[in-house]
Amino acid sequence: MVLIIALGVLLSTILLYCAYSKWKFQYWARQGVPQLNPRIFFGDTLPLVRGKPVQDFHLDIYQKFKPTGAKCVGMYNSHIPELVAIDINLLKDIIVKDYSSFASHGLFYHEKNVLTPHVFNIEGQIWKERRTKLTPLFTSAKMKQMFATVAGKSPGLIRLVGLSVDANKPADIKEILSRFTTDVISEAAFGLDCKSLDEPDNMFRSIGREAFKPNSIKLYIENLFPSQFLGNIGYQAFSSRIVSYFSKVVNETIQYREKNNVQRNDFLQLMLQLKQHGSLVKEDGTVDVKETGAYITDKEILSESFVIFLAGHETSSSASTFALFALAQNPDIQDKLRTEINEVLKRHDGKFGYDAIIEMEYLDKVVRETLRKYPVAPVIPRRCTKDYKIRDTNIVIEKGTRIYIPVIGVHLDPEYYPDPDRFDPERFSPENKAIRPDIAWMPFGDGPRQCLGMRFGLLQTKVALASLLQEFKFTLNKAMKAPYTADTGTFVYMFKQDVLLDATRVN
Numbered sequence: 001m002v003l004i005i006a007l008g009v010l011l012s013t014i015l016l017y018c019a020y021s022k023w024k025f026q027y028w029a030r031q032g033v034p035q036l037n038p039r040i041f042f043g044d045t046l047p048l049v050r051g052k053p054v055q056d057f058h059l060d061i062y063q064k065f066k067p068t069g070a071k072c073v074g075m076y077n078s079h080i081p082e083l084v085a086i087d088i089n090l091l092k093d094i095i096v097k098d099y100s101s102f103a104s105h106g107l108f109y110h111e112k113n114v115l116t117p118h119v120f121n122i123e124g125q126i127w128k129e130r131r132t133k134l135t136p137l138f139t140s141a142k143m144k145q146m147f148a149t150v151a152g153k154s155p156g157l158i159r160l161v162g163l164s165v166d167a168n169k170p171a172d173i174k175e176i177l178s179r180f181t182t183d184v185i186s187e188a189a190f191g192l193d194c195k196s197l198d199e200p201d202n203m204f205r206s207i208g209r210e211a212f213k214p215n216s217i218k219l220y221i222e223n224l225f226p227s228q229f230l231g232n233i234g235y236q237a238f239s240s241r242i243v244s245y246f247s248k249v250v251n252e253t254i255q256y257r258e259k260n261n262v263q264r265n266d267f268l269q270l271m272l273q274l275k276q277h278g279s280l281v282k283e284d285g286t287v288d289v290k291e292t293g294a295y296i297t298d299k300e301i302l303s304e305s306f307v308i309f310l311a312g313h314e315t316s317s318s319a320s321t322f323a324l325f326a327l328a329q330n331p332d333i334q335d336k337l338r339t340e341i342n343e344v345l346k347r348h349d350g351k352f353g354y355d356a357i358i359e360m361e362y363l364d365k366v367v368r369e370t371l372r373k374y375p376v377a378p379v380i381p382r383r384c385t386k387d388y389k390i391r392d393t394n395i396v397i398e399k400g401t402r403i404y405i406p407v408i409g410v411h412l413d414p415e416y417y418p419d420p421d422r423f424d425p426e427r428f429s430p431e432n433k434a435i436r437p438d439i440a441w442m443p444f445g446d447g448p449r450q451c452l453g454m455r456f457g458l459l460q461t462k463v464a465l466a467s468l469l470q471e472f473k474f475t476l477n478k479a480m481k482a483p484y485t486a487d488t489g490t491f492v493y494m495f496k497q498d499v500l501l502d503a504t505r506v507n
């Protein structure tokens with residue numbers, strides 16, 4: 001009897017849910033927004049559950065709906081309505097002009113999850129204040145100060161590729177560059193030499209991999225319930241292994257530096273200056289009293305160190321890997337770039353410094369074209385923070401709705417980039433840039449929430465490329481065969497297979 005009642009309750013619940021979903025699945029159609037083809041329980045996410053890479057999913061939507069003139073496309077995550085923005089003017093409104101209605105990434109954070117309340121996740125006024133405090137850490141002048149930290153890892157990078165050459169083996173460039181950027185960012189974030197170039201399986205790499213691995217159950221839970229509720233019931237976004245290791249490293253480093261008055265050229269040191277003075281110390285050692293008030297706490301330093309570490313290494317290593325992959329297939333472009341690197345270095349008496357890197361204009365174009373063709377963040381999530389009416393329509397995006405910015409769709413759109421599969425750095429000449437909307441290139445997002453570490457990301461990518469191309473010529477190893485599928489095991493766009501390049505010494 002009990003069993004029959006239980007079955008009855010279960011069946012009625014399922015039927016009710018089905019009826020509710022069926023009604024909910026008309027949400028976008030009721031507003032006149034074209035929508036995908038939702039299925040019960042999964043909504044439109046079944047292809048993703050079956051393993052379709054996120055970038056392919058969003059590229060398909062963009063390419064299917066752009067020719068119809070649709071401004072946006074509705075979809076359902078389970079039964080929850082979400083929106084993919086397509087029209088370039090709508091994208092600009094969301095990211096730049098009306099950003100205050102979309103100033104959230106819509107991701108989980110909670111004070112009890114100490115690594116999560118950082119500038120990428122937090123929202124509203126606290127985000128605004130934190131962003132203002134952290135912005136001075138990423139100016140060109142600060143990048144110049146940190147240049148030596150980045151370039152200091154180049155000899156190890158060159159040595160690793162050299163080992164492949166000596167062993168007559170292809171260089172596993174994705175792996176090598178990931179070890180390089182892990183070393184760069186741990187040194188730049190908190191002054192630690194984690195020696196990934198020598199010991200590939202160290203704890204920092206393992207933390208990076210674990211934290212960047214999508215966990216669909218966690219993502220589902222974080223999407224369904226408000227952060228405050230989840231945090232209060234004890235939900236943990238990261239394993240205790242990550243939290244305790246990372247917290248220990250950062251807290252001990254803070255204590256050590258404060259006790260011994262250690263001064264270093266890294267992000268942690270700059271954050272310690274904010275903690276002590278509420279402002280950054282100027283080159284002459286003074287603090288500008290007018291700028292004071294930007295104090296940050298140890299807790300904030302911990303979560304911000306975590307996001308600098310996370311956001312700072314796989315993104316840049318993926319960008320440099322894609323660049324070498326593209327250059328290996330385009331020997332003329334590779335030769336032209338090597339010539340520029342050698343000429344600029346000659347003008348700088350062979351000194352590989354910050355000013356020399358900034359002077360390399362063709363290198364800049366190559367990196368920009370790489371991030372166009374292979375945007376390492378192919379889709380940017382945003383959350384609507386107040387009801388928003390789309391210009392010249394009756395469509396209202398309700399507060400709380402998740403929006404997707406399909407960066408990959410825009411970057412491969414022939415309207416902005418004719419013959420989009422061709423790798424052509426000249427797309428970034430001043431004349432060619434002037435004939436398309438600015439927003440059509442957005443690997444770092446755009447507007448007030450644009451990537452805070454853009455300058456540092458570009459710098460590490462350029463240092464890696466300039467160091468390697470000075471020494472080696474790269475071609476694609478014969479094991480590299482299209483089609484190249486995207487890795488679904490990480491949030492950052494990268495190929496699933498190893499990127500194997502044959503390297504030969506230039507001289």
Ligand code: HEM
Nearest residue numbers: 119120311312315316377444445446449450451452453457
């Ligand atoms: C090639 C390298 C990189 C790429 C392609 C990249 C891309 C992005 C993107 C797409 C966003 C979201 C922007 C938006 O919502 O409009 C972002 C945000 C962010 N990135 Fe990066 N990033 C890179 C490197 C870095 C580095 C090296 C750091 C730190 C050292 C960093 C720190 C951040 C932070 C803190 C945010 C959050 C900003 C905010 O919400 O206010 N990124 N990045």
